[in-house]
Amino acid sequence: MTSRQRSFAPMAGWGQALPLFIPSAEVINCARAGASSRSFMERGRMAWILREAQPGDLVLLSFGLIDMKPDEGRHTEPFKEYQRRLRGCVDGVRGRGAHPVLVTSHERRVFDAQGNLRRLLGVYPLAMREVAVEKSVPLIDLNEWSVRRWREAGPEGTRRIFLYLAPGEHPNYPEGVADNTHLKVDGAIECARFIARELRDRSMLEPGCFADLERLDHSEDGVEWLEEDVFDELVRTRTLETVE
Numbered sequence: 001m002t003s004r005q006r007s008f009a010p011m012a013g014w015g016q017a018l019p020l021f022i023p024s025a026e027v028i029n030c031a032r033a034g035a036s037s038r039s040f041m042e043r044g045r046m047a048w049i050l051r052e053a054q055p056g057d058l059v060l061l062s063f064g065l066i067d068m069k070p071d072e073g074r075h076t077e078p079f080k081e082y083q084r085r086l087r088g089c090v091d092g093v094r095g096r097g098a099h100p101v102l103v104t105s106h107e108r109r110v111f112d113a114q115g116n117l118r119r120l121l122g123v124y125p126l127a128m129r130e131v132a133v134e135k136s137v138p139l140i141d142l143n144e145w146s147v148r149r150w151r152e153a154g155p156e157g158t159r160r161i162f163l164y165l166a167p168g169e170h171p172n173y174p175e176g177v178a179d180n181t182h183l184k185v186d187g188a189i190e191c192a193r194f195i196a197r198e199l200r201d202r203s204m205l206e207p208g209c210f211a212d213l214e215r216l217d218h219s220e221d222g223v224e225w226l227e228e229d230v231f232d233e234l235v236r237t238r239t240l241e242t243v244e
Helices: 014-020 037-042 045-052 078-095 124-135 142-157 185-201 228-237
Strands: 058-061 099-103 162-165 177-183
Touching: 014 185, 037 045, 037 078, 045 078, 058 078, 078 099, 078 124, 099 124, 142 185, 177 185
Parallel strands: 058 099
Antiparallel strands: 162 177
C-alpha cells in the first residue's frame, strides 16, 4: 500500500494510486514499507491513526504480506497473534466512530516450472476473512482478485505488474531489478482500481467521490511520489509511543 519515494519509482503501492480513482475524497496513506500487523502496532503507527481518525472516516487495513515472514519482530501466527491484532485494529477504529474495512493482501508473483501461480500467502487471507465475519467488518478480497489477475497475465504478463526492469531501463535501477513482491506503477493502479470499484459498488463512499474507474491510460506521471525529506517527516510524525 505504501506511498513510495521518488527514488523508488516506478515501484508504487496501491494506496499511492488510490487518489486517481477517488479524487473527491481525502486519501491519507499511512502504510509503511515492510510493516506487519505486529510491527505496525508496536511502533506506534496504529496509535497515530487512532488519535487522528474522525467519526465517519473509512480506515482500510491490509496486513499479511509481511506477517508471513519469519523475521523476529514482524512474524505473526495467522490464527493467533495475526487475528488478535486485526481485532484490536477493528475495535480501535470503531472506538473512534470510524469504519474499518479489511483488505486481504495481493498475492506475490511466483510461478512454478509449469507456469502455475503459487499461493505463498497461505492461510493469512483466510484468517482475515474469519475476522471480517466474526466482527461484521466489510472485507475487500484483493487476494482472490489478484490470484485471478496474475494467473490471467501469466509469468510474462505479470512482469508489467511487478517491479521487473532490464538494466538501463530506468535510472533508479541502473542494474535492473526482478522483484516478485513489490508492484510497478501499472500494478499499483490495477489494484487501486479494484479497491475503488469495491468501495463504489458496496456504497462505502458517495458515488460522486469516484472518477475514471474505466480509464485505462493512466500513466506513471499521474501518480505522486514523495520527496525523501517529506517521506522521512511522515515516518517521524505519524508514530506515537505505545504500550502493549
